[in-house]
Amino acid sequence: MQPILSYLRPWEFSPTVLVCCALAAAAYTRGLVLTKRTGEATGFWRPLSFFVGLGLIYIALQTYFDFLSQHMFWVHRLQHLILHHVGPFLLVLASPIGIMSRGVPRRLRERVLRPFWRNRWVQSLYSFLQNPVIAPLLFVGLIYFWLSPAIHFTVMLDEDRYRLMNWSMVVDGILFWWLMLAPRSTHGEANISYLKRILILFIVMIGQVLLGAYIFLHKSVLYDVYGICGRAWAISPMTDQQLGGLITWIPPSMMCVIALLVILRRLLHEDEATTPAHPALAGATTQKAGQYP
Known part of the structure; x- marks a missing residue:
């Protein structure tokens, strides 16, 4: 057990x-408990999905895995x-906002979080980051930026820049996948159609494949900086780079494909929810709506 615990530190x-x-x-845990108490x-x-996603982020940032990544x-x-x-994909897939909001103490939610979120500057920044043009450019652009050889060299030798790089990945990932996967009703002014989301994912996938x-x-x-830092395992620099290229190339593309499937399922589900099962039902619904405006 001791060697395992040393890797988790x-x-x-x-x-x-x-x-x-x-x-x-x-x-999330408190919100989950309160939600179950209501019978919901x-x-x-x-x-x-939420706890696996959160756990993976923690492991990637706070265990021996972080040493190996350097x-x-x-x-x-x-x-x-x-x-x-x-x-971030797993976090967003869990649709955690409602449960987490319920789990936050009421005073903190009403006196701090809600006023902060409704702040005009916060809303303007959020709308900018969730713009259908800015969001994919930022999502792919950050990868290109941090992998620019000159930038990457300096970042891997500077602790503050290294942490900034990792945090920018987490925050941007959550924002992007929220824009792609969350139901349209949750986006407010940042809402975009599912067809636009599909187009964005195709563009993002192409950008990642090319890189x-x-x-x-x-x-x-x-990336010769790893030769300066010292590689953890004795493999050639070209093999290390090729493996990294494959990881940059294939798994992110697969994530886009999975996101496309999630969006298509959500699109079909919403269509079924808004389409009457029978013409007679549609007529009855229309009549009832006319009687009770």
Whole structure:
């Protein structure tokens, strides 16, 4: 057990990561308990999706995994796959806002969180980040930016920049997948149609494929910083880079395909919910609506 526990200990302890993950887990757990007390069904898969997503983000940031990501390019790409794609995807898939809101103490929710969220500047920033043009550009652009060889070299040697990079992956991942996967009614002014979401996912997928293929097929070493830091395992720099290119190329594309399936299912579900089962039912509904405006 001792070797296993040593791998689970934080490599570079971050109070911010611990507090954020702990508060999120506490709010969701309390909300889950209160929701069940009302008799409302919570299901099994959504809580599982939430806690798995949150757990993966914590592991990627606060265990020995973080050390490996600083000393192997392919592990770094796996870390960002978790932080930018898998973890946020699972969190959003759980649709946790309602449960978490219920789990936050009422005074804190009404006196702090709600006024903060309704602030004009916060709403303007949110609308900007959730713009259907800005959101995919930021989602793919951050990957390109942090993987620019010159930028990547300096980031991996600077602790503050390294943490900024990882946090930007988490926050942007949550924002993007929320825009893609959340029901349209939850977006407010940032709402976009499901067809636009499908188009955005195709564009994002192409951008990730091109970058991953470029890294994988490049004939020289792009990220020599790992040679300076010292690789955790004795593999050649080109093999390390090619593995990282494949991780940048294939799994994110698969995540986009899975997101497309989720959107199509939601689109069909909403169509079924708004389509009357029988013409006679439609007539009755229309008549009833006319009688009770």
